[in-house]
Amino acid sequence: MKDDRRKVALIGVGMVGASYAYAMLNQNACDELVLIDIDEKRAQGEAMDLMHGLAFAPSSLRVWAGGYEHIRDADIAVLCAGAAQQPGESRLALLRRNVRVYREIVENIVRSGFCGVLLVAVNPVDVMARVVQQLSGFAPGRVFGSGTALDTGRLRHLLAGYFQVNPRNLHAYVMGEHGDSGFVPWSQAMLATRRLREVCRQSQGRLRMEALTALEREVRGCAQAIIEAKHATYYGIGLVLCRITRAIFEDENGVLTLSVRLGALYDGGDIYAGVPCVVHREGIRETIPLALTEGEKNKMRRSLRILDEAYRSIEGMLRG
Structure with a gap:
């Protein structure tokens, strides 16, 4: 990982992803945050909304909407994309839906040449972290989930x-x-x-x-x-x-x-x-x-x- 810059790729800008981006802005936790979502317009809107508040935050963070071609030089990719948990639905019941989604996501990440850390936040997070590691082939220490x-x-x-x-x-x-x-x-x-x-x-x-x-x-x-x-x-x-x-x-x-x-x-x-x-x-x-x-x-x-x-x-x- 480079010492002179801090770049994060956020994949999935639903409520969890947007909340993460907002926390990152307020805590000045990185220098560059690229938002990637299947709904490109949503990613653009979230980036604009965050940047408009930059003057009021203790941060110099640059937030922008991009694609998988922009994550090659990212240090961390945070994976928030996936189906939302419904009332009464267990985390494990989400599994099949999210595995289908992540086969494509991980393929895009690997193809990009990304060589950083993968942080998994989609539920059921324990199983999905294992899925992402298996699909990516990355060393286990570089692929982990938010866990407990x-x-x-x-x-x-x-x-x-x-x-x-x-x-x-x-x-x-x-x-x-x-x-x-x-x-x-x-x-x-x-x-x-x-x-x-x-x-x-x-x-x-x-x-x-x-x-x-x-x-x-x-x-x-x-x-x-x-x-x-x-x-x-x-x-x-x-x-x-x-x-x-x-x-x-x-x-x-x-x-x-x-x-x-x-x-x-x-x-x-x-x-x-x-x-x-x-x-x-x-x-x-x-x-x-x-x-x-x-x-x-x-x-x-x-x-x-x-x-x-x-x-x-x-x-x-x-x-x-």
């Missing part, structure tokens, strides 16, 4: 309210699928340097683990609650994608829970799932293994099985 980063943010927001502390001082993760089988490894959850189980145990009944497991269920239902209220989620994930982008450009070596190829971790092999990992300039530097309890290992195995079965159900579509 948003779920983790939702969890920390709720925990912050319960413990009355800043969410930045809570170290708890949602792991596995970005969806129904995702889970919280409570054995590893901490407030500063203290495990949450210890904090609850020493609170004389004021704080209870049962309340935390109720918050975990609430996290799992957040997306559907938002979809039922306003038809889609986009601000949160837009900010998550901006955060990941900054971690890459700043060579941060920061820890985020992203959809990555697991390899030997949890015996995941080629499966992509949300786990804590270190993000640097070239993508994923490494994953961080956690000392899960046997019950948590079983939850991880179940989540990985669901994700692998979903991938196997469409694997034939990748060869056609």
